[in-house]
Amino acid sequence: MNPPHRTMRRSLPWLLAALSMIGPFSIDAVFPSFPLIGARFAVDDTGLQQLLSVYLITYAAMSLFHGAISDAIGRKPVIVTGMLVYALASAGAALSTSFAMLLTCRGLQGMCAGAGLVVGRAIVRDTHEGAAAQRLMSHVMMIFGVAPVIAPMVGALLLPLGGWHGIFWVLAGFTTLLALALALLLAESHPPARRTSFAPRPLLASYLSFGRDRPFWPLLISSSVNFAGLFLYIASAPRIVRQLLHLSAADFPWLFLPVVTGLIGGAWLSGRMAERHTATFTLNLGYAVMLLACALHLLLAWVFPAPRLPWSMLPLILHGVGVQLAFPTLTLLLLDRFPRQRGGISSVQAFASLLLCSVVAGVLSPLLSVSMLHLALGASVLTVIGVLAWRWYHAIMRRSPDRPAAAVDPATEMQAEIAEPR
Numbered sequence: 274m275n276p277p278h279r280t281m282r283r284s285l286p287w288l289l290a291a292l293s294m295i296g297p298f299s300i301d302a303v304f305p306s307f308p309l310i311g312a313r314f315a316v317d318d319t320g321l322q323q324l325l326s327v328y329l330i331t332y333a334a335m336s337l338f339h340g341a342i343s344d345a346i347g348r349k350p351v352i353v354t355g356m357l358v359y360a361l362a363s364a365g366a367a368l369s370t371s372f373a374m375l376l377t378c379r380g381l382q383g384m385c386a387g388a389g390l391v392v393g394r395a396i397v398r399d400t401h402e403g404a405a406a407q408r409l410m411s412h413v414m415m416i417f418g419v420a421p422v423i424a425p426m427v428g429a430l431l432l433p434l435g436g437w438h439g440i441f442w443v444l445a446g447f448t449t450l451l452a453l454a455l456a457l458l459l460a461e462s463h464p465p466a467r468r469t470s471f472a473p474r475p476l477l478a479s480y481l482s483f484g485r486d487r488p489f490w491p492l493l494i495s496s497s498v499n500f501a502g503l504f505l506y507i508a509s510a511p512r513i514v515r516q517l518l519h520l521s522a523a524d525f526p527w528l529f530l531p532v533v534t535g536l537i538g539g540a541w542l543s544g545r546m547a548e549r550h551t552a553t554f555t556l557n558l559g560y561a562v563m564l565l566a567c568a569l570h571l572l573l574a575w576v577f578p579a580p581r582l583p584w585s586m587l588p589l590i591l592h593g594v595g596v597q598l599a600f601p602t603l604t605l606l607l608l609d610r611f612p613r614q615r616g617g618i619s620s621v622q623a624f625a626s627l628l629l630c631s632v633v634a635g636v637l638s639p640l641l642s643v644s645m646l647h648l649a650l651g652a653s654v655l656t657v658i659g660v661l662a663w664r665w666y667h668a669i670m671r672r673s674p675d676r677p678a679a680a681v682d683p684a685t686e687m688q689a690e691i692a693e694p695r
Contacts, residue, residue: 284454284458284459285396285400285409285459286409286413288451288454288455288458288459289393289396289397289409289413290413291389291447291451291454292352292356292389292390292393292451293389293390293393293413293420294420295356295359295386295389295390295448295451296332296386296387296389296390296420297420297424298420298424298427298444299328299382299383299386299444300325300328300329300424301420301424301428302424302427302428302431302440302444303324303428303437303440304424304428305428305429305432306428306432306436306437306440307321307324309432309436309437310324310372310375310437313437314371314372314375316372320372323376324375324376324379327376327379327380327383328379328380328382328383328386329383329627329631330380330383331380331381331382331383331384332383332384332386332387332627333624333627333628333631334384335383335384335385335387335388336387336391336620336623336624336627337620337621337624338620339351339355339387339388339391339392339616339620339623340391340392340395340615340616340617340618340619340620340621340623341469341479341614341616341617341620342616343391343392343395343463343616344395344463344468344469344613344614344615344616344617345468345469346468347461347463347465347468348392348395348396348399348459348461348462348463348616349455349459349460349461349462351388351392352388352389352392352393352455352459353452353455353456353459354388355385355386355387355388355389355392356385356388356389356448356449356451356452356455357448357449357452358381358384358385359381359382359385359386359444359448360444360445360446360448360449360452361381361445362378362379362381362382362385363378363382363441363442363444363445363448364441364442364445365377365378365381366378366379366382366441367438367439367441367442367445368438382444387623387627390623391616391619391620391623392616392619393413394413394604394608394615394619394622394623395462395463395608395615395616395618395619396462397409397413397605398605398608398609398615399462399463399615400462406605408543408544423529423533428440431443463616467613469613469614479611479614479617480617480621482611483610483611483617483618483621486610486611487669488610488666488669488670489607489610490665491662491663491665491666491669492603492606492607492610492662492666493607493621493622493625494658494659494662495599495603495659495662495663495666496600496603496604496607496622496625496626497622497625497626497629498629498655498656498658498659498662499596499599499600499603499659500596500600500626500630501629501630501633501655502563502567502592502596502651502652502653502655502656502659503532503589503592503593503596503652504630504633504634505633505637505638505641505648505651505652505655506528506532506589506592506648506652507528507532508630508633508634508637508638509638509641509642509648510528510529512638512642512643513528513580513642513645513648514527514528516642517579517580517642517644517645518580518582518585527582527583527586528586528589531586531587531589531590531593532589532590532592532593533593534590534593535589535590535591535592535593535594535595535596535597536593536594536596536597537593538590538593538594538597539559539593539594539595539596539597539598540597542594542597542598543555543559543597543598543601543602546558546598552602552605552606553667555598555599555602556598556599556602556603556663558598559595559596559597559598559599559600560595560599560656560659560660560663561595562591562592562594562595562598563591563592563595563596563599563656563659563660564595564656564657564660565591565595566588566589566591566592566595567588567592567649567652567653567656569587569588569591570588570592570645570648570649570652570653571646571649571650571653573585573587573588573645573649574644574645574646574648574649575646577645578644578646580645585645592652599659599663603663604622606666607622633655637651
């Protein structure tokens, strides 16, 4: 391996981790600035909510296309262009002279932010196999899970330095530097020989072919619902901290620190287990830990009708560990269902996850955050759905397993290796 190639391999985890932060960080870092933005443009809370809605709508819509475009023209052009346009949109947001201009820039941010996460997942599987792919995906997903937790705190720290403008300037500067690093250090992982055409008819045919694949559906459900149970607590953080625990805004770490601890610990454990245990064992363990966390949530909510620190928050550590044990392998299994269209598969998975998280934040959280018991029940139902979907996938693979002997290319062999115990 020559020195330039070694440099690119060493830099890849850091580049992918930085890319994974953009989407969730763009959502949550802006929250602390809402009062200042509302005062500047004379906009009420309903209007300010559009800053989130417009971003999520464009993020979700473009998530369906980022991966397919990268399947057609390569991974690197999509990511570098996405980050450069995102940087311009962030600068435009910082310079906004009207609320309409700010909303437009937020929409443009959403269109570009998903490129890093969606295409980054495809790059992981393009460049790594087996245990190495699981380790790298674990590290990337750790940053993706931690970003929405720490983003509000970072946004609050930036407010005294430059107001709400400062948050957008930092996002612009960060993505500009990231685009430069990608241009210099990222190697193209999807060669022309493996590329597919990007046109409405082939794209629709690809998505229809995904839907006709029986294992695709349980994997999509499992990977999409995996984070939703934990995200229910994150989305409900303002009510949990302020209304249920009766704490101040400075006490949000009581909820965020257990989540971060669990996600980091789970990512570390997933990486350590990659070469020592099968994918089935790792996933079963992940869901067992999540179910244990849900049982503790329910027990503590019953024992303490009024939540009590630190006990009521401790199960969040286990929940984070379980999420990180399961999600990387689920994502790799899903990507390997269609080795030549990993970008498209990643797009569909990102769209489904974002759609579900939007429902959790906009519907389930307001309904269930009236008590810790309601939240525990909601998180338990979401986790059980993930478990049932994983068992459904396992049953399908037992009835018609992919065997390495019948594989026609290395990617198919890898799918069989991941799906079945080694």
